[in-house]
Amino acid sequence: MTVSGIPITPNTAQSLLQVLLPGETAVPGAPNGKTGTPNSLQAGANLAITVNATDNQWNRLGGVNTQVQLTALNDSYSIVPGVQAMTEGQFVFSDANAYKPFIACAQTLRADDVDGMPPLYASTTTLLSRLPGAGKPFPGFIAKPGQSGRALVGRK
Numbered sequence: 001m002t003v004s005g006i007p008i009t010p011n012t013a014q015s016l017l018q019v020l021l022p023g024e025t026a027v028p029g030a031p032n033g034k035t036g037t038p039n040s041l042q043a044g045a046n047l048a049i050t051v052n053a054t055d056n057q058w059n060r061l062g063g064v065n066t067q068v069q070l071t072a073l074n075d076s077y078s079i080v081p082g083v084q085a086m087t088e089g090q091f092v093f094s095d096a097n098a099y100k101p102f103i104a105c106a107q108t109l110r111a112d113d114v115d116g117m118p119p120l121y122a123s124t125t126t127l128l129s130r131l132p133g134a135g136k137p138f139p140g141f142i143a144k145p146g147q148s149g150r151a152l153v154g155r156k
Helices: none
Strands: 015-020 049-055 067-072 090-093 107-113 124-128 141-143 152-155
Touching (some): 015 107, 049 067
Antiparallel strands (some): 049 090, 141 152
C-alpha cells in the first residue's frame, strides 16, 4: 500500500557517509542503502566514487557541506584524492579527483568526515571486489620474484 501526502524527514541525529561505486545506486531504506553490483574495476585506472551524507536509513541529507576524505586501507600504492567539500550532501570523486587503485586484489576503501565540525558523520567502509589483471606487473615496474606484481619494487 502506498500512502502519499505524508512528509518524511531524515533523522539527522544519526548520520552516515555512504560510499557508492560505479554500478551501485543509492536506495534509501534498504539494509545497506544501495543496490547493484560494482562494475569491473581495473588496477591503474581512475575510479569515480560517490560519497553521500545520509541519515541512519540512508536518506541523503541536503544542505550538508562537510569535508570528506577517502582512505585506501590496503593499497599503499593507490592515488587517493585530497579532502573535498560536499555540496548538498554529496561529492563525486572523479576526473582529477578520482581514486586510482594500483594493487590488483580485493581492496577496502573508507570515507571519513574530516572537518571536525558537528554533526560528525560516521565513517563507512566499502570492499572493492578483486580487480582484473591480478598477477600482472604494472607498466614501468617490476615485481619481486614469486609475488605476481603485487609488490612493486622499482622501475624497469
